[in-house]
Amino acid sequence: MISLAAVEAMVQALWPGTTHVVVALPDARKGEQIVLVTDKPDADRDALLRHAQAQGVPELWVPKAILVSPVPVLGSGKTDYPATVEMARRLLPML
Template sequence: ASLPDARKGERLVLVTQQKDATRAAFQAFAKSKGAADLMIPAEVMVVPAVPVLGSGKLDFAGISRLVKERSQAPATAVA
């Protein structure tokens, strides 16, 4: 998923159910496979369940909504 970014236009967010997932670990793995910096998510978001469709495929629209809701939640709570 992605979120708006004032400087780059958007920033990638990795959504996963893996509780111990970190950006640093993913970055090291991706770099070892030759991934460019542009391909590495700026943030890792751990969720209880990644949204899927009835067919079992990823629900990309649902994932995007989840990321947007969770990214706005702290700002709303503070206001």
């Protein structure tokens, strides 16, 4: 089991000042896949993988896909996780 909050913290350490949400989507082969939703326009999985390796974080924790998009928020300003999961499912149907 992977802590999505720990993955978000790792991403935030690499790219501070932008918004990141990590969600798990169902995957027929592996059970689930980790997806990063971020508003960082030049977010790059290879850079994230290098950062994870430098921090001693297993590759399994590195999101399979990165979706660059505004992160859905609730009226309170907090992240709308159900809407983020639905958006990722809709925009990344191959997972």
